Amino acid sequence: MNRIVDPVLEDLRHRLIKMGALAEAILDKSLRSVWEREPALAREVRIDDLEIDRFDLEIDEGVLRVLATQAPVADDLRNVIAIKMIATDLERVGDLARNIAKSGLRLASRDPVDVSPKLRELAGEAQRLLRHALDSFSDRDAEKAERVLSEDDQVDEDQDVVIREAIEEISARPEASSQEVDFILIAKNLERVADHATNIAEDVILVAQGRNLKHAEKLAG
C-alpha cells in the first residue's frame, strides 16, 4: 500500500543525501586548498557553502510541511526529526569547511611550512567518519553507524597530537607561529567535523532502533 507520506519522506531523504555529498565535497575542497596552497579552491568553498545553506532551508521547509500536513508518528516521526537534525549537522560541516578554507587562504599567503603527517591523518579520519556516517544514513545501516561512534576517540587523540606538535614548533621556530596557529585551528575544525559525523550516526541509530545515544557516555558519568 502506498501512503501519502512515503514519497514526501523519500524526497526529504534524497535532498539530505545530496546535501551530504555536497558537505563531503566542500570539506575535501577546503583541505585541498590547504595541502595544495591553492587560494582559488579556498574561494570556491565559500560559494559551495551557499548551496549547502540552500539545501538546509529547503529541508527545513519540507520538514515543517510534513509535520503540519502528515502528522507523522513512530518511525516516520523519528525519520523526519533525524533528517532535520542531520541537515543542521551538515550545515555546520559546511561552516567548518569554510573555516578551514580561510586558514587555507592565510597559509597560501605566507611562507610554506611542512604540514604535519598527523594533521593529514586527522583530516583523513574526519573525512572517513563523515562518509561512513552519511553511508549509514543512506543505507539505513545502524551497525555501520555504531562503528562511527566507536571510532571518534581516535580523532580526539590525533587532534591532541597535532596541537602538541604545533605548540612545540611555535617554541622552536617562532617565525612560523601564525602558520602553526592555523594548523591548530584546522585540527579543531576537523575534530568538530568528526563530532557532527558522530551526531549523524546517533540519529541513524535513533531512526533504526528508537535508541537515543546522545550524551550517553557523559550522562553515564
Place this chain on the structure above:
Amino acid sequence: MTAVEPTNATKVRVGDLSVFYGEKQALFGVDLDVPANQVTALIGPSGCGKSTFLRCVNRMNDVIDGCRVTGSILLDGVDVNDRTLDVVQLRARVGMVFQKPNPFPKSVWENVAYGPRIHGIASSHAELDRIVISSLDRAGLLKEVQDRLHEPGTSLSGGQQQRLCIARAIAVSPEVILMDEPCSALDPIATATIEGLIDELREKFTIVIVTHNMQQAARVSQRTAFFHLGEIVEEGETGKIFTNPTDQRTQDYITGRFG
C-alpha cells in the same frame, strides 16, 4: 498530593477477558489495567474488539442476545460481572458517551436532571438544579445554554449536544467515563473543545476513550492500548507508543501501513 502517595492507582483491572457473540469470539483473554484519573485510549482497526471491550466495563453487552463474557473486570477490586451487583448502580459509577450525540427528546435541563433524579441523588428541586448547573458548567456548556435551559436538547449544535451528553454522564458523579468515538461526528472546533474538556475531566474521573483518530489518541490520552484481532498487542505510555512502539504491528497501524 504528597510525593509518597502512589499516583494513579489502578481503577479498573481487566483480567483474561474473553467475549463471545454466539459462536463468534470477539475478545481473546485480554488483560488491561486502567489507571485512575488518566485517559486511556483504545485504538485499533475496525472490528478489533475495542468497543466490545469498552461495553464490557459497564455491562452494556448484557443487553445483546447471545453475548457471553468470561474473565474478570474489577472496578476498585469488585467484579462488575458479579450477578449480585446492581447493574443500574454500576452504570451510575461507570458512565458512557457515545459516538453520535444522543440527547433525550427533552429540554437541556431535563437531559441533565434525568440521571440524578432516577438515582435519587438530589433531595430537593433546588439541589437538582445545582447539580444540573454545575454539570453543564463542568462540561463547558453552561455559558452557551444558560438562556436556553428549557429548549429541547436536540436544538443544540452537534458539539453542544455531545457536551450535553457529557454533562448528563457526569451529573450522576460517575467514577469512570467510557467514551466511544465521542468526536467522530463533530467538526474540528467542536472536537478541540471536547478534547480540552476530556483533559480537564480526568482530574475528577477515570476516562477510557475509543478513537479511530490517532492524533486524538496521542493528544488526549496518557496511556494507549492497541487492539488487533481481539487481543491487546501493546499497551503503554502514550508518548512511547507514538514515538517508539515496541511491536511492529503497532508501528504499522499507527503509521497507516496496516491495510
